[in-house]
Amino acid sequence: MSRISGTSMKPVLDEEEIWVLECIKEANLDRGFHIRDIIKKAKTEYGLSRSTVYEIVGYLEFHDLVKTNKLGNRELDPNIQYCVTCTSCGKEIPGNEYIKESGRAICEDCYLEGHQRIKFADPVAVRSKRLFRKQHGFEGTEGLTELQKEIYRFILEEGGATPEKISNLFKLTLQETRNQLAILRHCELLKWRKMGEEMYMVPFDS
Ligand SMILES: [Zn+2]
CATH class of the missing domain: 1.10.10.10 (Winged helix-like DNA-binding domain superfamily/Winged helix DNA-binding domain)
Incomplete structure (x- = not known):
């Protein structure tokens, strides 16, 4: 030692x-x-x-x-x-x-690696998603599914939430939750933040 x-x-x-x-x-x-x-x-x-x-x-x-x-x-x-x-x-x-x-x-x-199927901060994915949204004239939550909008609104109100909490509240599996969060991350509506020993999704501009 x-x-x-x-x-x-x-x-x-x-x-x-x-x-x-x-x-x-x-x-x-x-x-x-x-x-x-x-x-x-x-x-x-x-x-x-x-x-x-x-x-x-x-x-x-x-x-x-x-x-x-x-x-x-x-x-x-x-x-x-x-x-x-x-x-x-x-x-x-x-x-x-x-x-x-x-x-x-x-x-x-390693935490993030183990908890995501889609790479959250993948710049190509972020760019293509943004480009798609831009081409279609989407702003903010436009072009998102109702579920994605609800999750986004919830996180805005709460200031942040763990994937586990979202998964419980919205009755989604953890993998589904992570995929939904990945999309919101790609749209630059949300981002990760470590609080204490846990990872939270927080509003992108917070
Ligand atoms: Zn590591």
Whole structure:
């Protein structure tokens, strides 16, 4: 465990280390956390052994992510920067930018890649869709289906929504939802925005 990010000198955490960090984040109180809580949590949620947890906490301490406070408790230092490796493409990403997908940490690109059949930001598709709409004199939501208009209006009113929410509300499968959203993205009516750990569709000019 001695990987250091080449450019930034920030520690690069692997999957198990991220799991332990997640457990610590959930168990970290204002007075710090107890390692026995982390061991219990990491074992139940991720099947990590006691010695692995000790080893990883030691690694986090080595990089100052975990410190011992005045009360003698371990606590997480939220100001220390770290990187994680995308479990899908292996790219290094800042620790505050990864997305959790079924317990795995992945980068935004892989998240989008995995969630779309149509490439959302494909410039050719955007251009051809816009050209088609222009040739037909379409403005704004003109030329869209009723469903697409409704989804668009909903997102305008809400300021943003996840594909999952749209899918539930409009009783569409997630794939159908993504295809509808892709069309709205191609028309430059909507765009993606990461909020917290989730991707939202938001109005294009927001
Ligand atoms: Zn990736």
